[in-house]
Amino acid sequence: MFNKSKQVDNHSKLATPKKDTELRQVWRHLRRNRLAMVGLAILAIFVLSAIFAPLITPYDPVATDFSVARDLPSREHILGADWLGRDNFSRILYGARISLLIGFLSVAIGMFIGVPVGALSGYFGGRFDLFIQRIIDILIAFPGILLAIVVVTILGVGVENVMIAVGIASVPIYTRLVRGSVLSAKEQGFVTAAKALGIGDARIIMRHIMPNCLGPIIVQSTFQIATAILWAAGLGFLGLGAQAPDPEWGRMLSDGRQYIRTAHHLTTYPGLAIFFMVLGFNLIGDGMRDALDPRSRKHR
Amino acid sequence: MYGYVIRRLLLAIPVLIGVSILVFAIIRFIPGDPARAIAGVHASPEYIAQVRKDLLLDEGLHIQYYVYMTNLLQGDLGRSTFTRRPVTTELAERFPNTLVLASTAMVIAIIAGMSAGIVSATRRYSLFDNASMLFALFGVAAPVFWLGIMFQLLFSVHLGWLPSGGIGTWQHLVLPALTLGLATTALIARITRSSMLDVLGQDYITTARSKGLVERVVVYKHALKNALIPVVTVMGLQFGTLLGGAVLTETVFSWPGVGRLMVDSILARDYPVVQGAVLLLAVFFVMINLVVDVIYAFLDPRISYGNKEVE
Numbered sequence A: 001m002f003n004k005s006k007q008v009d010n011h012s013k014l015a016t017p018k019k020d021t022e023l024r025q026v027w028r029h030l031r032r033n034r035l036a037m038v039g040l041a042i043l044a045i046f047v048l049s050a051i052f053a054p055l056i057t058p059y060d061p062v063a064t065d066f067s068v069a070r071d072l073p074s075r076e077h078i079l080g081a082d083w084l085g086r087d088n089f090s091r092i093l094y095g096a097r098i099s100l101l102i103g104f105l106s107v108a109i110g111m112f113i114g115v116p117v118g119a120l121s122g123y124f125g126g127r128f129d130l131f132i133q134r135i136i137d138i139l140i141a142f143p144g145i146l147l148a149i150v151v152v153t154i155l156g157v158g159v160e161n162v163m164i165a166v167g168i169a170s171v172p173i174y175t176r177l178v179r180g181s182v183l184s185a186k187e188q189g190f191v192t193a194a195k196a197l198g199i200g201d202a203r204i205i206m207r208h209i210m211p212n213c214l215g216p217i218i219v220q221s222t223f224q225i226a227t228a229i230l231w232a233a234g235l236g237f238l239g240l241g242a243q244a245p246d247p248e249w250g251r252m253l254s255d256g257r258q259y260i261r262t263a264h265h266l267t268t269y270p271g272l273a274i275f276f277m278v279l280g281f282n283l284i285g286d287g288m289r290d291a292l293d294p295r296s297r298k299h300r
Numbered sequence B: 001m002y003g004y005v006i007r008r009l010l011l012a013i014p015v016l017i018g019v020s021i022l023v024f025a026i027i028r029f030i031p032g033d034p035a036r037a038i039a040g041v042h043a044s045p046e047y048i049a050q051v052r053k054d055l056l057l058d059e060g061l062h063i064q065y066y067v068y069m070t071n072l073l074q075g076d077l078g079r080s081t082f083t084r085r086p087v088t089t090e091l092a093e094r095f096p097n098t099l100v101l102a103s104t105a106m107v108i109a110i111i112a113g114m115s116a117g118i119v120s121a122t123r124r125y126s127l128f129d130n131a132s133m134l135f136a137l138f139g140v141a142a143p144v145f146w147l148g149i150m151f152q153l154l155f156s157v158h159l160g161w162l163p164s165g166g167i168g169t170w171q172h173l174v175l176p177a178l179t180l181g182l183a184t185t186a187l188i189a190r191i192t193r194s195s196m197l198d199v200l201g202q203d204y205i206t207t208a209r210s211k212g213l214v215e216r217v218v219v220y221k222h223a224l225k226n227a228l229i230p231v232v233t234v235m236g237l238q239f240g241t242l243l244g245g246a247v248l249t250e251t252v253f254s255w256p257g258v259g260r261l262m263v264d265s266i267l268a269r270d271y272p273v274v275q276g277a278v279l280l281l282a283v284f285f286v287m288i289n290l291v292v293d294v295i296y297a298f299l300d301p302r303i304s305y306g307n308k309e310v311e
Helices: A004-032 A034-051 A088-124 A126-139 A146-155 A159-186 A189-196 A201-237 A249-259 A265-292 B002-028 B034-039 B045-054 B061-073 B087-122 B127-141 B144-158 B170-200 B203-210 B215-252 B258-267 B271-299
Strands: none
Touching: A004 A034, A004 A265, A034 A088, A034 A265, A088 A126, A088 A159, A088 A201, A088 A249, A088 A265, A126 A159, A126 B002, A146 A159, A146 A201, A146 B002, A146 B215, A146 B258, A146 B271, A159 A201, A189 A201, A201 A249, A201 A265, A201 B144, A201 B215, A249 A265, A249 B144, A265 B127, A265 B144, B002 B034, B002 B061, B002 B271, B034 B045, B034 B271, B087 B127, B087 B170, B087 B215, B087 B258, B087 B271, B127 B170, B144 B170, B144 B215, B170 B215, B203 B215, B215 B258, B215 B271, B258 B271
């Protein structure tokens, strides 16, 4: 006779080691990808310097010292000082905390809303799906950073609101991605089999469909963190993000602009920091996409 | 075919209504008293009352929206609380500038990106290929506002070749358009390359080569046409990215477009102008996507018109 519980157990027993080797396979591919390793190294540097900022630099990022105001890079201040004499290097180090925090948290917000909505929308289909898709259509009518700007306009300026705004702006991306993956997974034999065994919808989604969507979600999230950091810095630059004296890179850039002729280190270095952090995430994202998608491997 | 076009047009209507609701909500969702937020911190109670009356804030939301939509459909977007001029006038002055900037950036991106992608694909792993792909990686990662400032520093401050901001001559357009177009150039280069490589690996290309056709004919006559389909797909979406990026680029280069107007208005709490600018950019983007979809359907007969879920 068909023993339901035994069947399910067998399945999960089989699934566990398989997932493990899959992960290892991905890592093997990733490790061989030189650019991805460069990306990983860049990120490691940023994460470590964000964590150990107080040990790396003796300066407080918000402490002013007018005697060195707008000084060019020197032995004491390796990346110079800003117009209030704050150490530029320290501000960039501490700024990494803000950018990483915004990047990860806003993507978490986007996933937290977008993934379940996309999964339910794809799994149940019908009117619910149609309704969700129209809402997503409305959200993606606001191009790029514009949706985040609209949300910040409503919520008001500030780092927390930027996180929420960028998070909301990334919801449509997750909803579409997960919905697409669920739609294709739904048609496969194992889902039909699970349904035939009488397994509930929630369990099918969580146990059988979502693991299949994990790869694309991770790849997309890596790119999305990069986008979130760019958008957050953009909002900061426009004066809609972090407020003084927070050492936020976008804000630092826009504040430093007025001294561009005499102290361009105030715009050059925060910009380079954003650039390298975004590059790091993009390189890892590219590498993971190639590792997870055998089709794109051949173009490497 | 025409059924598809009509269906696509009809689908745009709920989206536009949704956009109008979201834009309408901008003022109403402001935490606290919207009238006070609009009137400013130092406004007199009389003025706040006046704003409240103007915006019908004491009426029900459905009545507010009805009046808002009725005015909108008659081309009345209200007045700027700052300049007291009609919002439509402000937008009409600025929108052509944004259009010129975004279109120039797009043209640069298409020409430079596609050429780089084609050459890269045909000379895979050459110095040019490696260099242009590295450039493409950098182009996507560089924040557009920082890039603009670096261009200003190099070409305006140090070399003195081009103006650092403003509008007037074609020289004023060069730096903003290059800045705005760079990320899109990088993206188009990458997509063109990988799509060309896909196509060049297919059997019909091998056949064409084995017939003894010149490589140039194989690449440009046989491969390019099919390779461009994914490139065309991203162009519509990229135009949206350009409109978003224009907000930042216009701010860097003091380019008097809708994006800059919007940012200035947000900072000045001039909400009617913010609403108008957001609405204009979103509606324009919806229209662009509509046109791209329709053109695309005409170009590629393989699209199934019943199912519009193709990305």
